[in-house]
Amino acid sequence: xxxxxxxxxxxxxxVIIMVILGVLAAVAVPRLxxxxxxxxxxxxxxxxxxxxxxIEVWAMDQVVANSAKSYPLxxxxxxxxxxxxxxxxxxxxxxxxGYVRHTRNDDIQVVWQYNTSTGEISExxxxx
Numbered sequence: 238x239x240x241x242x243x244x245x246x247x248x249x250x251x252v253i254i255m256v257i258l259g260v261l262a263a264v265a266v267p268r269l270x271x272x273x274x275x276x277x278x279x280x281x282x283x284x285x286x287x288x289x290x291x292i293e294v295w296a297m298d299q300v301v302a303n304s305a306k307s308y309p310l311x312x313x314x315x316x317x318x319x320x321x322x323x324x325x326x327x328x329x330x331x332x333x334x335g336y337v338r339h340t341r342n343d344d345i346q347v348v349w350q351y352n353t354s355t356g357e358i359s360e361x362x363x364x365x
Contacts (some may be wrong), residue, residue, distance in 0.1 A: 277341050284324065285349060285358055288337070291315035292356045308356035312337060336362075 292308055295315035299307045311332050313321050324330040329340040337349045337358060350359040 273342075281339055281347060281361070284328075284330065284339070285337070287320070288312050288315070289358055292358075296356055308353055310353055312351050312358065 292312055292315045296306050296308055299305065309315050313325060313330070313332055316324070331338050332351065335351055335353070337351050339347045341347065345364050347364050348362045350362060351357075352359075
C-alpha cells in the first residue's frame, strides 16, 4: 500500500486564491482613493472654519481696542503664531490677491475668496 503524503496546496487552489485576492484589491483601491479625497475636503473645511472663527475673534478684539470693527488684511494674521506657521510653512496653505489657497497632496489647488471689508471667506470656489 502506497502512503501519499498530501501536505500543501495544489496549483488550482493557489490560482483560485490569487483570483479572489485580485478581485478584492480591485474593489478596495477605488474606495481608498475616494476616502483620501474626502479626508482632504474635511481637513480643508476644518481649517477654513478655524480661519472664520479667528477672523471674528480678531474683529471683536478690534472693537474692544478701537471701538470699530475691522478685519485683518491677511486672514492668517488672525491665527496664533504656532497655527499660522504650521499652516503656512508645512501644510500648503497661503494667501495672495484676496484668495486663500491650499495645495493638496496630489498638487490640486483649492481656492476660497476672502473679503477684507466683511471678513467673510467664501465657499470653495474651484479646484485647479
